[in-house]
Amino acid sequence: MNIVRGLIGGAVGYILGAALLMTIRVATGARAWEVESVSAGAWMFALIGWLLAVGVWRYWAREWFGLELVPYTTTGWRRYLDFDTDHKVIGIQYLVKFLTMFFMAGLFAMLMRYELMDNGEALLDSGRYNAIMSLHGTMMVFVAVAATVGAFGNFVVPIMIGADDMAFPRLNALSFWLIPPVLIALTVSFVSGGYDTGWTGYAPLSVESDVGGLFFNLAFFTLGLSSIIGALNIIVTVVTMRAKGMNWMRLPIFVWSIFVTSILSLIFTQFIALAMLMVVLDRTAGMVFFDPASGGDPLLYQHIFWFYSHPAVYIMILPAFGITLEIISHFSRKPLFGYKWAVGGLLGIMGMSMFVWAHHMFTSGMAEALRKPFLASTELISIPTGMIFLSAVGTLWLGKIRLELPMLFALAVLFNFLIGGITGVFLADVPVDIQLQDTYFVVAHLHYVVLGGGIFGLFAAIYYWFPKMTGRMMNDRLGKIHFWWMMVGFNVTFLPMFIVGLQGMNRRVADYTPDLVGTNRVISMAGFFLGTSFVVFLYNFIYSWIKGAKAPANPWGARTLEWQVPSPPPHENFEVPPIILADPYGYGEPDSDHADLGIGTLPKIQETVEA
Amino acid sequence: MTVTDAPPLEHGVSRIKINRIGLWLFFLSEAMLFAGLIAIRFSLLGTEVDEAVSQSIGLVITVILLASSYTAFRAEHAAHKGDQAAMVQYLWATLILGTIFLGGVAFEWYEAFMEFPPGTAFGTVFFTMTGIHAFHVITGLIFLTVLIRNAKAGRYADDSWPVEAGVKYWHFVDIVWVFFYPVLYLI
């Protein structure tokens, strides 16, 4: 099997790398085996070994050495385990991988809520609690950063722009196959004792943490590599592979959001790689980036880290905005209100996101003069965000709204993100932030943004595109049960967190004062309630995939290109390259078609809608 | 909608142009990494330079790397003209100059370990910046080696894109050094 081959390749790479490094260490007079120094370097060799074994060698690298490529013959479900270059296969690979990660991280959250049911230590001591909290945060951030872009950016974007595949299909497969090592590194990290720094991994604590922290750094580094490659691919695809007539102002808004997100990841992910690299060098090579005694500066880490990680918040949320606008237009049967303004909002967020990072650092001890400019820039960024909301609400206004499942989730994104966004304005205010820093107010805020916005958007996308991806419909009743269950569970869990935060409950601590026990009980119960809602989803997801009703090509009556091809789409997506005639949201314009697919079977969208 | 009457896209972007845009975007991304390193250097050290850096080695390896960029350019030029023999010669020249550069860095490192080890602020910055740059030089050298090997088998007679990509990557590494040299040695 491919994955076994990859694991063996990775192990061989690790051993070779370790041997090489140990030889160098012996030659320079150091002790041969030192787990951190050797592992950090050998990890790079292990990655190369893994990639070569998993398919890069057979389907790609052999030609660099003048050898014949191995013909790709895998068919059926085994393609999903192989180094497949079809963007649709890769999209589903991403989706399944990140859903797995999402549920694992969710289980850690359940453990944390169990511990927090009561003050004092119940199940976990504070060290273990911190390890689980860190792992929960890390994995959820990885999911939020990469799941939507990876799954739907890959599956849907090429079809939406009328292309037959991504610009660099093999690079695309490579960027997916960098994800399993991320999970392996996190597992190694957890098994070897975890790390207690949270997903932010602030220096100097992260420099001093146990060996688990090193593997956290390597995991984040590897994920960064994968995001950069994936982002590059999407940008080139959108720039060069659009079908005839698909000019920039006819792009579906979801494509715009993924495009803008990709630009952010292409530019800023380098900084997280750099931050992780600096920590690794401090740990293993005796460097002193973050050691003030030798001329280093711990604040440097936070600047570099947030210079990536604040734009990363927009990497998490912009695809969700794109999905929301897309779905709201199709399910309100109206053209997207203020399309150009929505695009402008996305571009505005992209441009401004690089000037706001230090609002995470108001209490860090940075120069006080920096506070006011970052307060101002942070509050200014709500203007382009407001443009996107205006576009969503304007589209809903007087629309023929159909409350199908994807639409429910899209509306939930608006509701939840509104709360998350407004509490963000509180936190951008320096005096309020000084009071609320490191309390559950921040936890509630970030979960409203990332879970309430980003992950609800991910589920909207899953329910919307599931028929296209699998060729089967999701069970509607179960889906609606899941929606209300998740929505109620989510809000009852996180709204009270604002209150306990205002009352001074610290985040990232396993204990709290006795007066908060009551509210925390409520939060924990609601948290378990929220957790169980995903059992419904998982059952529905698996059952519908295997036994669901066959999906028609266009179950939602949407105009965009991906719904004009069969479900699931054929290998080359379109029989002939489509020609784009009009914008994708022209609902209510008689006899207007988005595209000519050249096969004479163009479904009359308007009629299917009225019927 | 007003967007419907916009003119259609000039269609059919050639493969080589798709590749080129991809490569340039990769450079853009990498440039952010090196820009970050330079920012870190100024953040930690201000405009100080340790007196112990060897000015003579710095100047010599800089000139060598610039010269290698010229030979790389000539290799690409020969490749586009279809002159395989000249292309291989120039690729060899680039490879040798690049190796000498790397040797110069290694020698500098040997000296630097005595003067400012990684446990000092300047050493930390110096070793990280030259180290990451040297890593890129090494990958470039591997790229050139593969190019030379395949060129001898006549693989680039019809499709010179791999040569162009390798040479462009080499130029990019050179540009990085154009900024690293004053930042680490001169200022």
Next chain:
Amino acid sequence: MRESPGFTAIVVLSVLTVIEYFVSAEAVAGAFFWLLIISIAKAAIILVAFMHLRNIFGNEHS
């Protein structure tokens, strides 16, 4: 001088490097500023003369 593409560029680059060296060695007033200008000029020369930056905006070959 025989036709030799890129030769002018490399000569200019070398001269700029030597100037750079002496700007630093002689501690010219405003050295930081001059070094910045020279670096950007060198990078621009490599981008335009060696890397054909303009190619990505046009469609022609080489």
